[in-house]
Amino acid sequence: MATTETTGKTTPATDDERLAQLKEYIAETREKENPDSFLIAVLHRCQELYGYLPVEVMDEVADAMEIPTARIWGVATFYHYFNLTPPGQHVISVCLGTACYVRGAGQLLQAIKDELKIDVGEVTEDGLFSLQPARCLGACGLAPVVMIDDKIHGELTPKKMVQLINQFRRQAKK
Numbered sequence: 608m609a610t611t612e613t614t615g616k617t618t619p620a621t622d623d624e625r626l627a628q629l630k631e632y633i634a635e636t637r638e639k640e641n642p643d644s645f646l647i648a649v650l651h652r653c654q655e656l657y658g659y660l661p662v663e664v665m666d667e668v669a670d671a672m673e674i675p676t677a678r679i680w681g682v683a684t685f686y687h688y689f690n691l692t693p694p695g696q697h698v699i700s701v702c703l704g705t706a707c708y709v710r711g712a713g714q715l716l717q718a719i720k721d722e723l724k725i726d727v728g729e730v731t732e733d734g735l736f737s738l739q740p741a742r743c744l745g746a747c748g749l750a751p752v753v754m755i756d757d758k759i760h761g762e763l764t765p766k767k768m769v770q771l772i773n774q775f776r777r778q779a780k781k
């Protein structure tokens with residue numbers, strides 16, 4: 608199975624650093640974005656930093672943006688993309704873009720759901736995995752593709768996918 612690394616952004620180490628980065632982003636972006644896309648951009652940045660949208664951080668965002676918290680939750684719950692609960696230790700993103708879809712992404716997704724006994728947007732009971740859909744991950748030549756954390760895995764079949772999941776399970780026990 609084909610695997611390629613992607614270069615993700617550096618994740619700050621502590622919650623204080625994350626919050627400082629988020630507030631800096633809000634201050635920098637305020638002038639550039641139009642008001643409608645500003646909040647969505649901030650929520651995306653928050654999810655990049657924390658992996659989800661923590662309640663206490665949303666209160667800070669509301670203060671920094673001078674908007675009601677209810678408006679933030681209205682937007683956050685409208686878009687399925689935003690996670691409202693902490694993700695699993697490993698995040699599996701299944702590409703459902705056209706190239707992957709025609710090459711079996713649907714079967715791959717079903718195999719993952721069956722193996723992990725969770726649906727999209729859920730976390731396994733042991734907290735090891737969470738599952739989410741993704742649009743084109745930019746590796747169509749390797750379709751069908753999943754990204755686990757920041758690594759792309761391509762040319763997958765349901766069988767290879769289960770093997771990959773088992774690899775992560777073994778590593779977690781070490």
Ligand code: FES
Binds near residue numbers: 706742746748750752
């Ligand atoms: S459609 Fe899946 S990587 Fe492009």
